[in-house]
Amino acid sequence: MNANAATGIQVAVLDMAGTTVADNGLVEHAFTEAIGAQGIHSGEPRYDDMLQYVRATMGESKITVFRHLLDQDENAVRQANKAFETAYAMLVDDGYCRPIDGAEDTIRRLQDNGIKVCLTTGFSQTTQQRILTALGWRDLPDLTLCPAQAGRGRPHPDMVLKAVLELQADAMAAVAVAGDTAYDMTSGRRAGAGLVAGVLTGAHGKEQLEAAGATHVIESIRDLPGLLRDRKLEK
Known part of the structure; x- marks a missing residue:
């Protein structure tokens, strides 16, 4: 070549x-939806720590990020990743992409x-x-x-x-x-x-x-x- x-x-x-x-904040929004599906919401100390980690590791494989955030609990990781993908897909389908x-x-x-x-x-x-x-x-x-x-x-x-x-x-x-x-x-x-x-x-x-x-x-x-x-x- x-x-x-x-x-x-x-x-x-x-x-x-x-x-x-x-x-335009779509990735972060989808992450907050996924974290929320695990019962972690704004106002909790670990929520802010998680969001800071998400911002610092933008570009990394999403499922790898969830493994870090959720202490390698594979069941929770799969659930969070599915929630992330679903939330992002909805944003795409709604014309935000x-x-x-x-x-x-x-x-x-x-x-x-x-x-x-x-x-x-x-x-x-x-x-x-x-x-x-x-x-x-x-x-x-x-x-x-x-x-x-x-x-x-x-x-x-x-x-x-x-x-x-x-x-x-x-x-x-x-x-x-x-x-x-x-x-x-x-x-x-x-x-x-x-x-x-x-x-x-x-x-x-x-x-x-x-x-x-x-x-x-x-x-x-x-x-x-x-x-x-x-x-x-x-x-």
């Missing part, structure tokens, strides 16, 4: 919620320049496909991945590495990763991606993204094509 002459990149691995898909401005155009621009695009998520495959359907994106990316399809979710590198194998990149230097969370950055760096870009449209700010290993921080995913072009020109 030849790297794009203008960018040196063959594969772009892009996060969904907060990066290409507007979050929207793309980040310019995201679809960015994906198409990357593809037009010979770069294959993988969309990744910490959600289940069912929820991921529901989001893609709601946005009319089922046929847009070259590949979609969730943690169960790759082995482990973020901050592990599995989804990035799976995308590299599936989309046949020649080297990790020819891979770009973009996301809005510290775990996106950690995942990209652990995989050895040539570029790991943080975006400021989601959960974490510039300092958190850089501390987690972002090689670049951009305002929005729409700035990614320009970043790739400018980075190539600097070399």
Whole structure:
């Protein structure tokens, strides 16, 4: 597979919620619904601790987050994860799911320049496909991945590495990763991606993204094509 002459990149691995898909508090709302289903409500000390943990670990596999919050009680974990998926699905079905401005155009621009695009998520495959359907994106990316399809979710590198194998990149230097969370950055760096870009449209700010290993921080995913072009020109 030849790297794009203008960018040196063959594969772009892009996060969904907060990066290409507007979050607007949907993930946090679904988490509070799931925690509430376990009898834990606002005003309790552990509720605030849980919510703080959820915010800090945005980007991680959701079921992994519940395992931490619920002390590895697998029955409670499964119930909470089901409640989360149900709550998020209702929000999607009610029309609250929207793309980040310019995201679809960015994906198409990357593809037009010979770069294959993988969309990744910490959600289940069912929820991921529901989001893609709601946005009319089922046929847009070259590949979609969730943690169960790759082995482990973020901050592990599995989804990035799976995308590299599936989309046949020649080297990790020819891979770009973009996301809005510290775990996106950690995942990209652990995989050895040539570029790991943080975006400021989601959960974490510039300092958190850089501390987690972002090689670049951009305002929005729409700035990614320009970043790739400018980075190539600097070399």
